[in-house]
């Protein structure tokens with residue numbers, strides 16, 4: 319049986335309300351919301367298939383335990399910060415694609431994934447200005463960005479990436495042991511450090527969303 323990517327995340331109607339760039343100019347190149355929604359759905363399916371391919375060193379669980387979690391939390395933050403949810407969702411699905419396709423790209427995956435995303439979206443007819451915003455969001459996702467230091471979409475996706483490591487400790491322990499080949503204490507200490515660093519870097523609205531999960535994982539890892 320061929321696995322399916324599961325239910326789509328709920329999309330707020332604010333995705334359509336925020337179709338304007340920072341300049342206030344429309345950048346839709348005649349492409350309506352439903353066509354852009356279809357592009358997002360096909361992107362998500364493509365990423366799901368890549369995660370389930372033999373090339374993905376992070377394992378098929380990467381889709382549900384990391385990518386989907388980042389999209390979910392980035393969109394929740396996006397609702398709070400008034401960000402463009404469509405840009406967030408596309409960046410959320412595509413931001414690790416280079417590393418999923420080739421783990422050797424891990425170190426440079428934000429820049430390489432941004433290039434892949436830009437090319438893929440333009441090939442699908444996605445508006446060029448919005449494709450550029452998705453690429454910018456991907457290129458800057460590796461560490462949480464503070465409010466005011468980037469576009470709201472960049473703040474949301476970079477924060478959600480850090481949040482995902484706090485709320486899914488089982489996956490990240492598996493990652494430490496299996497992908498990074500760490501021993502027990504080393505892998506546990508790696509996750510402790512990530513959880514501490516990520517929590518310290520989160521903006522207050524992100525902390526408000528995952529405060530309970532942070533306290534639970536802190537106890538679980540005995541920080």
Ligand SMILES: [Fe+2]
Nearest residue numbers: 413414459460
């Ligand atoms: Fe990443």
